[in-house]
Amino acid sequence: MDVRTLCLGILTFGDATGYEIKKAFEDRLGLLYDASFGSIYPALNKLTEQGLISCREESQDHRPDKKVYSVTQEGQLEFIKHLQRKPKADKYRSDTLATMMFAHLLSPGKVATLLDNYIETCEENIATLSEGCDMKSSLSEKFLCGFGIAVKTASINYIRENRHLIEAESLLADSAAE
Amino acid sequence: MDVRTLCLGILTFGDATGYEIKKAFEDRLGLLYDASFGSIYPALNKLTEQGLISCREESQDHRPDKKVYSVTQEGQLEFIKHLQRKPKADKYRSDTLATMMFAHLLSPGKVATLLDNYIETCEENIATLSEGCDMKSSLSEKFLCGFGIAVKTASINYIRENRHLIEAESLLADSAAE
DNA sequence: CTGTGCATGTAAATCGTTACATGATTGC
């Protein structure tokens, strides 16, 4: 799903400014998708052009003016139509795991450190998600949060139980290099 | 990791043509990364320009000529240097899961179908990975394969146990719409 | 007085896919 579509979707939860949409990306979809201002603002302009959202300007005291966006009927319909499409396959990108494919080029110490750091990051993710999970209002947010926790927990367990495989590969290459 | 770097890495396993590198992406990294010819061939040309790989042309009987690439010493060093860098955070992109965030706009039937299909896809992934896992020669490949299986298995279990959350959200919105 | 939060935007650069272009061989 591209930023444009996701912005439209986020606005179905209620009116918001570009700035708030950025936060919604972090809060609601942080696990899956993110977007920078450089993609959000142009996306909002395009959606407005297309009549899928509307915009009203509000001036504030002690704050910069803001543009509050709302979904139009066409926008809501367009988004629902988009949701009917066959979802694309998941994609899991991991620099660390990719690096592990080249364990034959790394020292056993480096491999161990990478795996330790990876586990640590997963644990931090779980902590953040657990914290957030209770605060979330909607069931779907709890669902996604829990999904993240489940996947990260499984990742940690797998690595703890199988890191010897990758560490062996590195050792092997290391001794061969002598 | 970008395609250029990954091509360099794949070549550390042995010489290969662009075509074979494409297959290596599928075989070794299919779970994590993929690349099209449109990115591989230009990457190989650039790496050659930079002197990180070298190229020899081989003509074949009954087959088109091919260009076989090898990593140079500089290339190997450059790649190892790249591996030392702090790996970027993992990113899990899922259209299906993102769609679930908008369950309030979907019929309960649609949500159920999406989840069923998602589980089915995960099961297919697991089957493919299990099959492949035995055939893999290197320990690191087995490790990655196993990782995929572990994550997908955890995903399925989580969804089976928690799909009621998301299905409730959809039902709620559905009844409110009446 | 410095960083953080609020608030919006543009332009350049990066990275990648898709589609096109070409062409032989092998298996069904």
Place this chain on the structure above:
DNA sequence: GCAATCATGTAACGATTTACATGCACAG
């Protein structure tokens, strides 16, 4: 005869990030 596999490449297009540009308010 048609699809698949082998084999290489370019060009158009799309999406997104990064860096830049601006500016006020509040807390430590």
